[in-house]
Every structure is written in C-alpha cells, then in structure tokens.
Amino acid sequence: MKRSIIVLAAVAGALVNSVAHSDVKSGEKLFEECRACHAIERGVNGVGPDLHGVFGRRAGALEDFRYSPALKKSGITWSRQTLDAYVLDPQKAVPANRMPYGGMPEARDRADLLEYLQQEFK
Numbered sequence: 001m002k003r004s005i006i007v008l009a010a011v012a013g014a015l016v017n018s019v020a021h022s023d024v025k026s027g028e029k030l031f032e033e034c035r036a037c038h039a040i041e042r043g044v045n046g047v048g049p050d051l052h053g054v055f056g057r058r059a060g061a062l063e064d065f066r067y068s069p070a071l072k073k074s075g076i077t078w079s080r081q082t083l084d085a086y087v088l089d090p091q092k093a094v095p096a097n098r099m100p101y102g103g104m105p106e107a108r109d110r111a112d113l114l115e116y117l118q119q120e121f122k
C-alpha cells in the first residue's frame with residue numbers, strides 16, 4: 001500500500017512537470033502561426049513588425065515599420081492582457097488595424113503562446 005502511494009506521487013510529480021514544460025513548448029509551436037509575418041529578433045520586419053521585447057512596448061512604436069493609423073492611435077501598451085485580447089480577435093481589439101490574422105480562439109493556446117513569448121524576453 002505504502003509503495004503504491006509513493007509510485008503514485010512520483011507519477012503525479014512527473015505529470016505536473018510535463019504540463020509546466022508543455023506550456024512553453026506548445027507556445028513555441030503556436031508561434032509558427034505568427035512567424036510567417038513576425039520575427040522576434042530586433043530590426044527584422046516582415047509583413048508585420050518585429051516582436052522583440054514586445055511586453056511593455058507601446059503599440060505602433062517601431063520607427064521603421066509602417067503601421068496602420070488605427071494601431072498607432074490605439075494608445076495600447078502591450079501586456080499579457082492587451083496581447084491576449086489582440087490575439088483573440090485583432091479586429092475587435094483594434095478596429096481597422098491591418099493585421100491579416102483571424103484570431104486564436106482557445107484561451108489555453110493564447111496562454112501558452114504568451115508564456116513562450118515572455119520566456120523569450122526574460
């Protein structure tokens with residue numbers, strides 16, 4: 001009896017560990033959807049602006065990217081909360097912005113994605 005409890009505890013511990021890791025891993029995979037247009041390296045603008053150090057950045061702030069007036073005037077500072085709303089539904093969060101992305105509906109996916117991005121800029 002005692003032994004099986006110990007085994008169970010070990011299995012539970014391993015499970016908790018793998019879940020904690022899979023967040024960032026799955027977020028890295030999900031970022032493939034963004035990578036088509038966004039780099040995380042500074043100064044590498046593609047169809048979209050680079051996302052280097054995006055947490056704490058003002059929306060539309062990069063000098064060398066031509067943003068839509070809507071995004072520039074949005075007054076948003078990017079945080080977990082504002083990014084979550086934008087990735088969920090870009091057009092609803094910032095009407096008339098020009099990001100051609102339909103949105104990521106699953107809250108869990110967005111949490112993983114933002115966890116990955118946050119890890120990148122630690």
Ligand code: HEC
Binds near residue numbers: 033058061
């Ligand atoms: C098909 C191309 C494309 C895809 C895919 C895409 N984006 Fe964008 N993104 C853009 C463009 C273009 C803009 C600029 C929009 C504007 O100026 O209105 C933008 C803007 C942004 C901004 C604002 C940056 C700033 O400097 O203010 C963030 C944050 C962002 N995207 C995150 C994401 C994330 C996260 C994903 C993946 C879930 C994603 N984007 C997917 C093209 C894309």
